[in-house]
Amino acid sequence: MSKAKLLFDLILYVNTKRIFTAQDVAHEFGISVRTAHRYLAELGDMGVPIYTEPGRGGGYRVLNNRMLPPIMFDEEEAFAVFFAFQALKYYQSLPFDIHIGSVFAKLYAGLAHDMKRKVDRLDSVLTFWNQKRSVASPYLKEIIEAAIAHELLSIEYVSKSGNTVRKVAPVGIYAYDGFWYMPAFDELYGQIRLFRTDRIVWMERTQQTFTQQMPLSDWLDRYTAQTPKKPVRIYVELTREGLRQCRSQPWLEPHIVMVHPEQGYVETVIDQEDWDYVSDYFFQLGTAAKVIEPREMVDRIRKQAQELIHHYASDGT
Amino acid sequence: MSKAKLLFDLILYVNTKRIFTAQDVAHEFGISVRTAHRYLAELGDMGVPIYTEPGRGGGYRVLNNRMLPPIMFDEEEAFAVFFAFQALKYYQSLPFDIHIGSVFAKLYAGLAHDMKRKVDRLDSVLTFWNQKRSVASPYLKEIIEAAIAHELLSIEYVSKSGNTVRKVAPVGIYAYDGFWYMPAFDELYGQIRLFRTDRIVWMERTQQTFTQQMPLSDWLDRYTAQTPKKPVRIYVELTREGLRQCRSQPWLEPHIVMVHPEQGYVETVIDQEDWDYVSDYFFQLGTAAKVIEPREMVDRIRKQAQELIHHYASDGT
DNA sequence: TATAACATGACAGTTATTGACATGTTTTAA
DNA sequence: TTAAAACATGTCAATAACTGTCATGTTATA
Known part of the structure; x- marks a missing residue:
């Protein structure tokens, strides 16, 4: 084995073992103990953070910020x-x-x-643009690491009613609209609650671990999904412009059928809960869309239009 | 110089030169031509994509996906x-x-x-959460590269009035609210316009370059700062619900005046260009908002409402 | 056909690496 | 206190790797 390759493998070896002796290395790679020392010294020069403990029970140790073997990127x-x-x-x-x-x-x-x-x-x-937020969140890294390690956290949190100290089991963190949020199981309330990380004023990692409740994605799904209970079928005709607009709605896009470039329709099932939102959406599309079903939505849109005329008519003169 | 260091430097050398002969390398690094050949062969084995052209005028060439020297990360x-x-x-x-x-x-x-x-x-x-969009934008990479190289693009764009082919000079691209946008100088209009990249259905890079107009950040600043060319004053009364809605519109939010929790108004100046968009926005707010000025906007909203009634009435029975 | 490039092989001189052995030093357990 | 187990370092000879020179091909082009 070439020296380069051996050093490469040695990095992996030391990273995995963390604690080992020169004899171990000599035996593992079939080299002499003297050479093992030489190689390990060389790794040190290369920047791998190993240190040694002389004496009985001693050996080589790797600090936690371990090195990866050299990688070539294009x-x-x-x-x-x-x-x-x-x-x-x-x-x-x-x-x-x-x-x-x-x-x-x-x-x-x-x-x-x-x-x-x-x-x-x-x-x-190139820019990824959002409304900039200037609120600082100093504990992000610790939260991520605690969540990964399933470790309980003690936090002091600023809420409406004042500062409270709680012990929480973080589910994870997510960025939304410029803020960082941490859903976490709160021992006090016995349930998962949502914290804004910039409102955490103090934090300490405890050594206690907990068994994972659920991955963040599951929690987010549950949090957002709102389980469609009452499905409602909708059927809407679209003009060219209607097609163009609806294509940028993720919830509609998959159900758009284009009959020809100037005409198409959407047929899908929505949840009762979204009824108002959907209705308002098609209202706002004006004559670019024509709701056929449900009839109640047509009525609502018509009623809204009438209200609007009334609203602005009474304004008049 | 050690062999390793020399190979390291050689990678940089070949990446910068792209075309060179073994003599060049031998001279540059003070080694024999034979060794230069040996080293270059070694780079090849390491994965650096070099190939050779024998014969007079030949030499070593590097393919465009060039390699970086090995890097160690922790x-x-x-x-x-x-x-x-x-x-x-x-x-x-x-x-x-x-x-x-x-x-x-x-x-x-x-x-x-x-x-x-x-x-x-x-x-x-860990999640970076936004509303997911399912609209695909296949040309992002090409746009970025063209913008970096200051290269003109031919694009076919889907707009309200139909598909048009234009020649544009991209300023850059940015992600906003799940969509990718490309501000670009449009030869047809003689000004910078905003394109949604998912509405580009065809694209070709021309070989022509242009002199840069402005960096993306400047454009974004100017775009968001809203220096209206044809200013139009608007005055809109808002109900409680209207207030709530308008507050999530970044372009309105700063100009909202709350008279009391149930009532407020917006008074600001918009640009003529945004007239339609603004009008549609207040139309869609229905009775939660009442445009007072400009009168033409009131007329337009009223007309739209009437059209809508007609639209759905003709449907009837 | 001569030239300028890569391609490869052989060989000897030089340099680097390796293992064996020796000698210290430090820590811990007996 | 001492022995053992680990690192630390030095020396030296054997070996391996590298390098330069020379030689011989091959390929493309002027």
């Missing part, structure tokens, strides 16, 4: 990472911001000149 | 990249999706077992 891959980082620019608070910076620096340094210019320009042609 | 840095990728999960259409996949694979492969589990779990505790 420019496209590097560019993809820059692209992804761009998506994070908008967030005021970010976990791992330092690491993002160092990854950026390492990748950027390896680029050829022309490619560097390209990356510089990326900044000026 | 786990935290790798995790930061996974985190960034998580932010992109929500987008239906992504440029560089293949590359994101391959970066993920390369980094993931280098992780120790326990860390792999941690990354697997990241998915279940």
Whole structure:
């Protein structure tokens, strides 16, 4: 085995084992103990954070920020990472911001000149835009790590009624509309509650772990799904313009049928709960859409239109 | 210079030069031509995509997907990249999706077992949540690259009035509320217009370049700052519900005046260009809003309502 | 057909790596 | 206090890898 390959494998070995002796390495890779020492010293020079404990019961130890073996990326891959980082620019608070910076620096340094210019320009042609929020959330990284490790957290939370200290089991965190939210099981209330992370003023990781209740996605689904209880069939004719508009509605788009470029229809089933929203949507489309079913929706739209005329007529003169 | 260091530098060298001979390398690094050949062969084995052209005028060539020299990341840095990728999960259409996949694979492969589990779990505790859109935008990558290269694009665009083919100079692209938008200078109109990339049905990169007009950020600033060219004053009374609705419109929110919890108004200046959009918005608010000024908007809303009644009446029986 | 490039092989000199052995140092358990 | 188990470092000879020179092909082009 070539030396390079061996060093490569050695990185993996030390990362997995964490604690080991030079004899272990010598035996594992079929080299002499002297060489094992030499190689491990070399890893140290390469930046792998190993330290040693001399004496009986000693050996090599790896610090927790372990190194990955060297990886070669091509420019496209590097560019993809820059692209992804761009998506994070908008967030005021970010976990791992330092690491993002160092990854950026390492990748950027390896680029050829022309490619560097390209990356510089990326900044000026690509934005992930949202309303900027200026509220800081310092505990994001800790929350993520606690959630991953299924670890209980003690938090002090600012709520309407004042600050409270609670012990919670985080389900996860999500970003929405510029804020970070943490759904977490609250021991006090015996149920999962939603916390805004910027309202957490103090936090401590306990050593206690909990058994996972549910993944974040399940919680979000349950939180948003609202279980369609009463299905309602709708049938709506669409003009060209109606087609164009409806295609940007994710809940309609899959059910659009285009008869020909100038005409089409939507036939789908909605939930009773969304009735008003759907009705308002087709109302707002005006003559670009024509609701055929349900009849009640037609009535409602007609009634709304009449109200509107009345509303503005009474205004008159 | 050590061999490793030399190979490292050689990668940079070949990436920058793109075309060169073994003599060039030998001279540049002070090695023999024979060794230059040997090293270059070694780079090939390492995965750097070089090929050769024998014969007079020949030499070594690098394919465009150039390689970066090997980089060592630590786990935290790798995790930061996974985190960034998580932010992109929500987008239906992504440029560089293949590359994101391959970066993920390369980094993931280098992780120790326990860390792999941690990354697997990241998915279940972290979400960047927005309303999902299912509309596909296949041309994102090309737009970005054209914008970076200041290259003119021919596009076929679906607009209200039908499909049109235009030649445009893209300023950049940005993601907003689940859609991708491309502001671009439109030769036809002699000004910068906004395109939704999912409505581009065909695209071709021309070879022509243009001189950059402005960076995307400037454009966004100007766009959001709303320097109306033809200002139109609007005055709209709002009910409680109207207040609630308007408050979630970023362009209205700053100009809302609440008289008391049940009543308020909006008074602001909009641009002539947005007239239709604004009118439609208040139409859709129904009786929750009452446009007082401009009178023409009142007329238009009334007319729309009448049309709607007619639209659904003719349907009748 | 000469030239300028890559391609490959052989060989000897040079350099780097390796293993064996020796000698310290530090810590812990007996 | 001592022995054992670990790292730490040095020396040296054997071996392996690398390098440069020379030689011989091959390929494309002026």
